[in-house]
Amino acid sequence: MSLIVQKFGGTSVGSIERIEQVADKVARFKRDGHDLVVVVSAMSGETNRLIGLAHEIQAQPVPREMDVLVSTGEQVTTALLSMALAKRGVSAKSYNGSQVRILTDDAHTKARIREIDDARLHADLDAGNVIVVAGFQGVDENGNITTLGRGGSDTTAVALAAALKAQECQIYTDVDGVYTTDPRVVDGARRLPRITFEEMLEMASMGSKVLQIRAVEFAGKYNVPLRVLHSFQEGPGTLIALEEDDAMETPTIAGIAFNRDEAKLTILGVPDMPGVAHKILGPIGDANIEVDVIVQNIAEDNSTDFTFTVSRGDLPRAEAVLTEVKTQLSAREVRSDSKIAKVSVVGVGMRSHAGVASQMFAALADVGINIQMITTSEIKISVIIEEKFLELAVRALHSSFELDKEPEDESAA
Template sequence: MLRPCSDSRPVAGGRRRGASRGVDGSSTLSLLVQKFGGTSVADSDKILAAARRAIQAHQRGDQVLVVVSARGHTTDELVALAREITDRPPAREMDMLLSTGEQVSVALMAMAIERLGVPAISFTGAQIGLTTDSYHTKARIRNISTDRMKSALDDGKIVIVAGFQGVDENYNITTLGRGGSDTTAVALAAVLGAAACEIYTDVDGVYTTDPRIVPEARKIDRISYDEMLELASLGAGVMHSRSIEFAKKYGVPIHVRSSFSDAPGTWIVAADDARRLGVAVTGAALAKDEARITMVAVPDRPGVVHTIFHTIAKANIVVDMIVQNVSVKGAAEISFTVAKADLPDVLTAAEAAAKAVGASTVMHDSDVAKVSVVGLGMRTHTGVATTMFEALAKEGINIQMITTSEIKISVLVDRAKAAAALRAVHKAYLLDEVHAEVHAPFVPSSAANRAMKLVPLADDGATDTRPRGMEDLVIAGVDLDETQAGVSLFGVPDEPGYAAKVFRAIADAGVFVDMIVQNVSLEGNTDLSFTVPRESADRAAAAVEPLARGRIAIEPALAKLAVSGVGMRTHTGVATAMFGALAERSINIKLINTSEVRINVGADIASGQIALECLRRVFAVNGD
């Protein structure tokens, strides 16, 4: 549960403009949180323009709270100044230095609003009681006191809060890391029960892809939290994952808008409000700076996967794609990707893990990129993966890895061809075409409190059920699907277009595919595995048999286990906890694929119920 330090509690969802009900049942004014990024307050004219926006909302009858970032390139300049003094500045002192940028902004914004005739007051993170843990330069919010802000709002003032910063329990100044001001704004909207959180930036919303790479990209009118989480992690830089996690956890509608226009932007909302009938894919994204690590000849026995990723998690490295195919002759290959900047550290951890489990080799490739498509409609549309693979084949682009989730398909390609791959898939899904409006204008409305139960993880991956803060990991569900079968193709040719042919044949056979896992070995060996409804396994195998270059194997009954939640990417150790729980019960993992909101594994059907029970116990999720 969300635990502010005062008597305020979060209200999931928004409230309509005008009168609303406070937590004590009394009538209160609607609250609007507005956040202005660095480009929106870069000079005095822009600060005054932002002040006028806040005043307009105030004059409509809203209470208004403004969160601001440091002006322009102030943070970069402060970092450069520190580097002139030392190459390794202490993290605590960097927080002391960087927090000054927002303090300048809030004071100037308050002056601007006062000059325009409306009372205002500015606060630092410490002054509003925004408390964090003690991880300097990347702190997480624990609690926020609302008393001082509510008092100022009730006095008719516009409240301005410094984004990006807080204090730990010892009153040391901390900063929240990249995207910190967005996180501050959404957290304040959550704890104060705001109708919405408006994010003003130098773009006019969220686009179907990066318009700098694909000029034909279009603005999206509405997108779900899960879709935005996937896109944010894939390089869509409009908002950061942590702020979207906050919004999803506490039901805060977010409106991403241009600072320089009054045009509607993009609403980031719950799935039911964002769903598009007849549309499978909402957007595409490119993560350019990826590195791939492959562990060869990994022993296929319970506990091995846990040992590998526990070792990596201890190095505090965020792993992205994880792919494990079915084993051959008692050994498997496991590949995963990380940010290219983390490669030196992850190689050290991977070598140690390989030695511990008896894997033969650790190989890596630092010249890869990930291209993904995301959409709620994937859950109900067939042939979505086929469209992507055929688009890449047409451009002669080879696929090195494939991983899928319920709303995302990701492929790993050569970095030199990444931009061409993004353009190809964007066009293939008709994302460059203008469609008729599918939504009425979104209006935030009141909703029941849907705050989730927090299930924080201890640093070692063990479960710790004590609530420790607003940003703790939320595990929403642990599920078992016993209706699927697995099909594996061995000795797959490493050439452009092969995956497209395979999944076109399956689509033509009328078979719906769920998980897809492909791992092209850096040694040239390639296997392709996928799951289908159990009754369709023979039909799927028959469809691909003419294309097979090697053995085809069918697992007629497979247990698919899934852990889903909020914070899966930004909290290391989730996969480790899952793999460790299965290892304790001697349950072997046959397939793995991952996304921002879900980790899926395949196991023996006989182990399904046992695995479900142990995962629900570890993550403290009941089966209701």
């Protein structure tokens, strides 16, 4: 008998009809002999409704009270699903985060999990119960309700799977797995049967919205196999697990990720001297603005042009900070561009295959796309381009790396 943690997102439990469908699925797994812990989100739209109510009272709601408010959405779903399971003859017990005692730090609205007391869960599982847990929430050491931030139910599920040493953590959503790229952009996008934690982490950080980044980090740290599945369609989904030893059979590129939420800032004519990068990026960091891609060009007159990217929503604040820095450094000019996008090729196979960068650059050149900035890691190459060419770039790269084709089984040769 195996222990499985299942997580159902807001759209999966968005109505009574869908909660009944989820109950049917969970009941089938229970009848097949599995022990089950089910993590649920609030019904779709409920968290936004609650946030809206808070803002009718306060423009900037008190974080502690905001956590108390929004955590109720998941509790509604746990009770309704437990009732639906009981109707099917399945013994079920609902828990909120504090009842499980998912202990977090005290950073309200963005708390991080410290530990989980799994004693009560084990006792209920041993008694034959299906455990239904409210995702996205926990409790600090003073007994205050905390929440884990948007998408935190994924993290709850992975953390419970790690604590309980579950065989697998299944994330049910409105897609049937992880694809080589967004099927809405490329008709030939293909579902991946398997992807590594590293690849999924890169895909998530580069713009893929299938899983929350923190959940993937947690799963990789504790080696919790993750499987992404469609809530209401049958299929194997995509398994996210450790990299296997058979690197010879690993496709060079797993997928193409992209992100439209990018903006670029350049400060021109900065004196080329030690510490100048810190003088530019230090104030940006102090303003709690995250920087992504960085490029520095040195001119013959001993000055430098310094360019970096931020999320588009942070552009006005970053531009204001950089204008002050320009004055302090006697720089020539500050320029900004919000019409850019980032495209990335991701794959652990890059470690053992040369020529990926040249193939990527050639594919973009063939369709007339200019590259503005480049950044790399061991398993990823990202480029900044004009946003209007984004979909063309994704299609060109997907075709160049033949991601629409099933990889050949080299072991059968």
